[in-house]
Amino acid sequence: MKCADDIDVREVEENFINIDPIQAAGRLTADAMKAIIAYGDGYSVCDNCLKPFRLDYIKKPPLAAFHADLASWLEMAEARVVPGARRGFQAVAQTYVDKGDPVILSSLGHYTEFIAVEQAGGEPFEVPKEESGIIRQDAVAETIENAAKKSGKTPVLMFMDHVDYQYGNLHDIRAIAKIAHQYDIPVLCNGAYTVGTMPVSGKDLGVDFIVGSGHKSMASPAPSGVIAATDERAGEVFRTTKAKGNVTGRTFGIKEVEMMGCTLMGATVMGMMASFPHVKERVKHWDKEIENASFVLEALLSIDGTTVVSEYPRRHTLTRINTLESFDIVARTHKKRGFFLSKELKKRGITGVIPGSTRVWKYNTYGINRTQAEHVAGAFREIAEENGLEVR
Amino acid sequence: MKCADDIDVREVEENFINIDPIQAAGRLTADAMKAIIAYGDGYSVCDNCLKPFRLDYIKKPPLAAFHADLASWLEMAEARVVPGARRGFQAVAQTYVDKGDPVILSSLGHYTEFIAVEQAGGEPFEVPKEESGIIRQDAVAETIENAAKKSGKTPVLMFMDHVDYQYGNLHDIRAIAKIAHQYDIPVLCNGAYTVGTMPVSGKDLGVDFIVGSGHKSMASPAPSGVIAATDERAGEVFRTTKAKGNVTGRTFGIKEVEMMGCTLMGATVMGMMASFPHVKERVKHWDKEIENASFVLEALLSIDGTTVVSEYPRRHTLTRINTLESFDIVARTHKKRGFFLSKELKKRGITGVIPGSTRVWKYNTYGINRTQAEHVAGAFREIAEENGLEVR
Numbered sequence: 001m002k003c004a005d006d007i008d009v010r011e012v013e014e015n016f017i018n019i020d021p022i023q024a025a026g027r028l029t030a031d032a033m034k035a036i037i038a039y040g041d042g043y044s045v046c047d048n049c050l051k052p053f054r055l056d057y058i059k060k061p062p063l064a065a066f067h068a069d070l071a072s073w074l075e076m077a078e079a080r081v082v083p084g085a086r087r088g089f090q091a092v093a094q095t096y097v098d099k100g101d102p103v104i105l106s107s108l109g110h111y112t113e114f115i116a117v118e119q120a121g122g123e124p125f126e127v128p129k130e131e132s133g134i135i136r137q138d139a140v141a142e143t144i145e146n147a148a149k150k151s152g153k154t155p156v157l158m159f160m161d162h163v164d165y166q167y168g169n170l171h172d173i174r175a176i177a178k179i180a181h182q183y184d185i186p187v188l189c190n191g192a193y194t195v196g197t198m199p200v201s202g203k204d205l206g207v208d209f210i211v212g213s214g215h216k217s218m219a220s221p222a223p224s225g226v227i228a229a230t231d232e233r234a235g236e237v238f239r240t241t242k243a244k245g246n247v248t249g250r251t252f253g254i255k256e257v258e259m260m261g262c263t264l265m266g267a268t269v270m271g272m273m274a275s276f277p278h279v280k281e282r283v284k285h286w287d288k289e290i291e292n293a294s295f296v297l298e299a300l301l302s303i304d305g306t307t308v309v310s311e312y313p314r315r316h317t318l319t320r321i322n323t324l325e326s327f328d329i330v331a332r333t334h335k336k337r338g339f340f341l342s343k344e345l346k347k348r349g350i351t352g353v354i355p356g357s358t359r360v361w362k363y364n365t366y367g368i369n370r371t372q373a374e375h376v377a378g379a380f381r382e383i384a385e386e387n388g389l390e391v392r
Numbered sequence: 393m394k395c396a397d398d399i400d401v402r403e404v405e406e407n408f409i410n411i412d413p414i415q416a417a418g419r420l421t422a423d424a425m426k427a428i429i430a431y432g433d434g435y436s437v438c439d440n441c442l443k444p445f446r447l448d449y450i451k452k453p454p455l456a457a458f459h460a461d462l463a464s465w466l467e468m469a470e471a472r473v474v475p476g477a478r479r480g481f482q483a484v485a486q487t488y489v490d491k492g493d494p495v496i497l498s499s500l501g502h503y504t505e506f507i508a509v510e511q512a513g514g515e516p517f518e519v520p521k522e523e524s525g526i527i528r529q530d531a532v533a534e535t536i537e538n539a540a541k542k543s544g545k546t547p548v549l550m551f552m553d554h555v556d557y558q559y560g561n562l563h564d565i566r567a568i569a570k571i572a573h574q575y576d577i578p579v580l581c582n583g584a585y586t587v588g589t590m591p592v593s594g595k596d597l598g599v600d601f602i603v604g605s606g607h608k609s610m611a612s613p614a615p616s617g618v619i620a621a622t623d624e625r626a627g628e629v630f631r632t633t634k635a636k637g638n639v640t641g642r643t644f645g646i647k648e649v650e651m652m653g654c655t656l657m658g659a660t661v662m663g664m665m666a667s668f669p670h671v672k673e674r675v676k677h678w679d680k681e682i683e684n685a686s687f688v689l690e691a692l693l694s695i696d697g698t699t700v701v702s703e704y705p706r707r708h709t710l711t712r713i714n715t716l717e718s719f720d721i722v723a724r725t726h727k728k729r730g731f732f733l734s735k736e737l738k739k740r741g742i743t744g745v746i747p748g749s750t751r752v753w754k755y756n757t758y759g760i761n762r763t764q765a766e767h768v769a770g771a772f773r774e775i776a777e778e779n780g781l782e783v784r
Contacts, residue, residue: 003430004423004666007453010430012439026434031396033432036659038395038402040428042418042607042614047404061399083475083615086652094511107637111644112653114635119486119649126639215434215658222434222658223475223615243506245499247518252503257511260478261504266607266614267428267659274396 012351017372020352021165021318024366025197025217028271032219035274036267044266052254055262055269056080066273073280074195074210076202076228078238080256081214081264081272085192086112088211088227089159090119091258092188095237097122102147102155104180106135106171108164110190117159123151127160133167133311135160137175144183158185160207162200163193167310168318168362173205181206186233192216193318195226196279197366198286208233214268219275224268292373293317293365299377304390305329309360317366327358330387341383348379404743409764412744413557413710416758417589417609420663424611427666428659436658444646447654447661448472458665465672466587466602467595468620470630472648473606473656473664477584478504480603480619481551482511483650484580487629489514494539494547496572498527498563500556502582509551515543519552525559525703527552529567536575550577552599554592555585559702560710560754565597573598578625584608585710587618588671589758590678600625606660611667616660684765685709685757691769696782697721701752709758719750722779733775740771 001009012018013027028036039045039061048060056067071079082088089112097103099121105113107126117124125147127139140158147155158180163170177187188209194200195212196219202210207230214224229237240254255261264272293314300306305325310318331338342355353363365373384391393401404410405419420428431437431453440452448459463471474480481504489495491513497505499518509516517539519531532550539547550572555562569579580601586592587604588611594602599622606616621629632646647653656664685706692698697717702710723730730748737745745755757765776783 003426005669007427007430007662007666010433010436010439010453012436013433020435020439022438023433023435028432028434033429034395035399036428036432036613037425038399040420040425040613040663041402041405041415042420042612043412043415044402044404044614046414047402047412061402083479084652087475090652105637107639111633111635111647114637114644115633115647115649115652118633118635119652124635124638126637128639213434220434221428221432221613222436222660223656241503241507241510243503243510243516245497245506245518246516247499247520252506255503255507257507260476260482260507260511264615267663268614270399271432271659274399277397 016346016349016351017368017376018352019350019363019365019368019376021362021364022216023352024317024364025219026215026222027219027367028221029219029275029278031274031278032221032271035270036221039270040267042266045269046265054254055265061270061273063269063273066276069276070226071228074200074202074226074228075204076210077231078234079226079228080238080259081269082225082227082259083263083268084215084223085190085211085213085225086116087223088209088225089113089116089188089190091227092157092209092237093117093120093122094258096157096186098156100151102151102153104140104143104147104155104158104185106159106161106164108133108135108166108169109159109161110165110192113159113190122156125155133169133309135171135176137172137179140176140179144180144185154183155185158187159190160187161190163316163318165193165318167320168193168314168316168364169311170315173207177206193316197283197289197317199283202228202230209237214272218272218279220272221268224264224272289317289366290314292368292370293319295373296365296377296380299380302381302392303384304392318362318364320360320362322360324359326384326389330389331358334387340387344383345379348375350376350379408738408741408743409760409768410744411742411755411757411760411768413754413756414608415744416709416756417611418607419611419759420613421611421667421670423666423670424613424663427662428613431662432659434658437661438657446646447657453662453665455661455665458668461668462618463620466618466620467593468602469623470626471618471620472630472651473661474617474619474651475655475660476607476615477582477603477605477617478508479615480601480617481505481508481580481582483619483629484549484601485509485512485514486650488549488578490548492543494543494545496532496535496539496547496550496577498551498553498556500525500527500558500561501551501553502557502584505551505582514548517547525561525701527563527568529564529571532568532571536572536577546575547577550579551582552579553582555708555710557585557710559712560585560706560708560756561703562707565599569598585708589675589681589709591675594620594622601629606664610664610671612664613660616656616664681709681758682706684760684762685711687765688757688769688772691772694773694784695776696784710754710756712752712754714752716751718776718781722781723750726779732779736775737771740767742768742771
């Protein structure tokens with residue numbers, strides 16, 4: 001079926017249980033779907049944009065209230081929407097990082113953080129992880145000291161992933177931020193895998209910035225995201241323009257430099273907004289998500305030779321698994337090679353595992369219900385059994 | 393009617409002829425509407441993202457072909473999609489502008505260009521307009537000389553609006569770019585009002601960059617846009633990351649620094665793509681758009697005291713009009729004051745004129761057909777007559 005010209009309709013979410021690592025928590029809610037239909041047109045939210053002409057002041061549709069709600073939900077002073085979490089990283093890096101400045105990042109940090117630092121001209125210093133795959137505060141302190149020694153300056157900023165994209169491990173941001181603050185280093189918590197899926201409080205984490213991803217974890221269309229700041233930092237990263245035309249003398253009101261003025265004007269912000277009540281509700285049921293994730297993982301671990309690479313027991317639904325000694329053994333002689341696994345899953349209505357993966361791979365059970373978790377768990381066991389692997 | 397919780401459905405485009413200055417060319421096509429429904433979910437286009445893992449390499453849906461088509465349509469070497477034209481300005485400013493560098497901009501330039509320069513630390517120098525509201529190449533040369541004298545450096549970049557947002561006037565980019573190139577200054581043509589509405593060729597304009605707006609002029613959801621570059625400049629603004637983790641040793645593939653990696657992943661890029669065949673077709677009928685715009689303008693000018701502030705005859709559908717000596721005279725004694733005009737228009741099914749405006753204001757007839765143009769023209773004349781203004 002085509003939706004336009006040479007574009008096939010996408011039916012992944014309609015026809016499958018999707019356990020893709022990055023897609024699971026970005027599926028739209030029904031309300032978001034209705035909102036993007038109603039507000040699909042370019043500048044659709046600007047019908048009632050009045051002085052001082054800024055997105056977060058628009059009252060109808062209620063964008064102003066949404067911005068305030070986002071901030072209070074994250075227990076931060078102020079929030080803005082942005083075209084993806086990466087644009088939040090960029091805004092903060094451009095604010096604090098000058099050429100040659102040392103910046104601390106997690107050795108499990110997302111590439112977009114490194115690119116934000118590179119664009120600002122900073123030098124990245126990674127905090128090594130423990131063997132368990134966790135970033136500890138002692139390693140943070142040591143990295144700060146080393147960076148300062150090597151570059152002759154105290155690091156100007158720290159990016160730290162709340163749950164990392166590599167293992168889906170939960171890191172102790174509160175303890176880490178405390179160390180950074182002893183050196184007066186502002187801390188940005190990358191909540192791309194947590195804001196919108198589990199409860200997140202900037203106050204509890206003690207960070208300067210929380211950045212979340214709309215299209216990754218807030219059931220929103222891409223590109224969308226949120227950046228929230230403490231009162232102290234909001235004035236820095238959300239500073240307004242001082243530009244002035246040297247001939248015309250014109251100034252540009254209260255547009256914010258790092259936001260490039262207004263950010264998400266139509267379908268994206270309305271999708272976020274329509275999903276928001278559901279997102280606020282769903283984070284309260286994170287325990288159920290963990291239960292389902294654990295249920296599926298136990299099934300995988302019951303297959304002889306399979307080990308979990310992520311921290312265990314799981315505290316997130318994104319999980320990295322090692323099947324070198326199970327499914328990969330099958331792959332070595334199977335006529336479909338490594339593709340047998342994704343093909344067998346697909347036959348059972350399950351998608352999202354990269355075709356060909358049978359070694360070390362990731363999946364994310366976010367958003368599936370118990371019945372679906374049982375189906376996924378059963379499918380893995382069944383495929384293992386049918387291919388001669390021992391299942392306990 | 394609600395589309396979600398406390399969000400009213402937007403029915404502006406369904407119930408009215410909308411002559412809003414910024415919304416007219418950003419209305420979705422029916423195909424775009426279908427595409428955003430099919431691809432609303434966050435990372436919907438990433439189902440088949442294979443090595444080297446970059447948005448513009450994805451073949452299904454055909455994003456790779458779309459990128460190539462965009463570039464060749466604009467007669468430039470390479471193109472990328474971006475979250476709004478402003479993010480194209482930002483990418484170019486971050487590439488060429490260092491602290492204290494002089495940058496040339498139009499005195500009719502959009503605020504987002506000034507913000508991009510400010511963020512990069514540059515100093516803006518405006519090219520004065522002629523009294524007619526046109527930027528001429530002699531003024532450009534003079535501004536470059538003055539900027540160089542004042543700052544002790546040759547300007548590093550020029551932003552020039554193809555059609556400006558203030559008057560909707562068309563500027564001779566080709567002649568202007570020639571002057572800039574005599575000083576080796578790269579030229580970014582801001583096509584936010586032209587790319588997607590009228591034919592635009594980077595080759596003909598002789599510029600280094602063309603930036604267009606999806607949500608303003610390409611019938612696409614926000615935020616979306618395009619940046620196209622010559623072969624020479626593509627390697628600079630689309631340079632790939634050189635970042636490296638100092639502990640892990642990891643590098644980040646061929647992600648592009650100024651694009652922050654991938655850009656528009658879901659509804660936005662699919663909306664652009666679905667509208668693109670229609671957009672390519674509609675620019676061929678720009679003459680009809682000018683006819684309709686002129687027809688409406690003549691009706692306004694037939695109202696005694698009304699003058700056009702934009703260049704005349706019109707070469708764009710965005711027009712600035714002065715009704716201080718016509719509708720504003722009515723407003724001074726009307727019980728609804730300046731609001732009478734937008735209210736009377738609304739009664740006749742026309743929206744998009746800022747409520748209260750009766751002095752100097754803008755409207756855009758883009759996309760209305762002849763019958764609608766006749767209705768709008770007739771409405772202005774009728775409202776004038778009913779309120780005692782002389783209509784010739």
